[in-house]
Amino acid sequence: xxxxxxxxxxxxxxxxxxxxxxxxxxxxxxxxxxxxxxxxxxxxxxxxxxxxxxxxxxxxxxxxxxxxxxxxxxxxxxxxxxxxxxxxxxxxxxxxxxxxxxxxxxxxxxxxx
Amino acid sequence: xxxxxxxxxxxxxxxxxxxxxxxxxxxxxxxxxxxxxxxxxxxxxxxxxxxxxxxxxxxxxxxxxxxxxxxxxxxxxxxxxxxxxxxxxxxxxxxxxxxxxxxxxxxxxxxxxxxx
Numbered sequence: 001x002x003x004x005x006x007x008x009x010x011x012x013x014x015x016x017x018x019x020x021x022x023x024x025x026x027x028x029x030x031x032x033x034x035x036x037x038x039x040x041x042x043x044x045x046x047x048x049x050x051x052x053x054x055x056x057x058x059x060x061x062x063x064x065x066x067x068x069x070x071x072x073x074x075x076x077x078x079x080x081x082x083x084x085x086x087x088x089x090x091x092x093x094x095x096x097x098x099x100x101x102x103x104x105x106x107x108x109x110x111x112x113x
Numbered sequence: 114x115x116x117x118x119x120x121x122x123x124x125x126x127x128x129x130x131x132x133x134x135x136x137x138x139x140x141x142x143x144x145x146x147x148x149x150x151x152x153x154x155x156x157x158x159x160x161x162x163x164x165x166x167x168x169x170x171x172x173x174x175x176x177x178x179x180x181x182x183x184x185x186x187x188x189x190x191x192x193x194x195x196x197x198x199x200x201x202x203x204x205x206x207x208x209x210x211x212x213x214x215x216x217x218x219x220x221x222x223x224x225x226x227x228x229x
Contacts, residue, residue, distance in 0.1 A: 004155075032215040043117070043220040044156075044203070051215060089155055093215065100169045101146070101218060103155035 002026055004092045006104035013080050014112050020076045021107040023090030027071035032093040034101065035064055035075055039086040047075075047088075080111040115140075117221035119204050125227045126194050132226060134189040138206030139219045144168075145187040146218065147179060148203040156203055162187050163209055191226075199228045 005024040013019050025033060032051045038044040048057045053068040061078045077084055087108045091101040118137045126132050138145050144163045148156035158171035162181035176192045185206075191198055202225075205218035 006155075034215075034217065036218075036220075043222050044205075044218075046217050046219070049215045049217050091155075091218075100158050100161065100171065102158070103148075105153070105155040 002102045004102050004104040006107050010108040012110045017080050018078045020074050023073045025071050025092040029094045030068045033073050034091040036089040037086045082111045082113050085111045117206050117219050119221035119224050123225045127229050130194050131192045134224045136204030137186045142206035144207045144209045146205045147189045150201040194228045196228050
């Protein structure tokens with residue numbers, strides 16, 4: 001059974017703080033790692049799709065790194081803003097033709113003004 | 114491009130009833146996946162449809178079934194509803210890996226199902 005773990009489960013930060021959270025996944029049969037952002041009352045939105053060990057991707061103040069050998073990815077938010085408040089989900093895709101994404105439970109971020 | 118659409122938005126049913134949820138994928142996408150999101154959990158994969166066939170299935174009972182139509186839209190059917198089926202049901206569309214994609218999912222807004 002594939003297990004994707006995210007930590008912390010929830011996080012409260014002040015506006016302007018930088019923060020990061022972790023996604024752990026099986027290091028074998030890696031194909032891709034996805035990050036999604038899910039704001040309340042909206043649809044989950046893809047942030048990054050990461051495929052190569054050592055990948056680093058950036059979108060504005062949000063960036064992510066990937067270590068496939070040890071099975072983890074970090075998501076960083078620099079200078080958090082209230083509009084960054086959302087649940088951040090990671091999802092793992094295995095090699096071997098399966099197109100089934102396995103999601104973690106998410107990290108719920110609240111940025112206080 | 115309307116993106117992924119789902120209907121209905123909300124639904125209330127009683128135990129034992131049957132329900133059908135509908136999904137229209139993003140234009141150009143050929144694959145539709147369905148997820149169940151219970152409170153405090155991440156989305157749990159139910160199944161995936163490609164070329165009108167169920168290609169992958171998660172750990173859900175046979176009461177959960179689906180269909181994909183030639184225009185790539187999809188339905189999720191749940192029979193003999195249980196209280197535990199109350200959840201947000203998300204539909205996501207993507208391009209098949211066979212087309213060189215990495216299964217980036219585009220999600221609809223979900224259908225909130227309440228079983229009383």
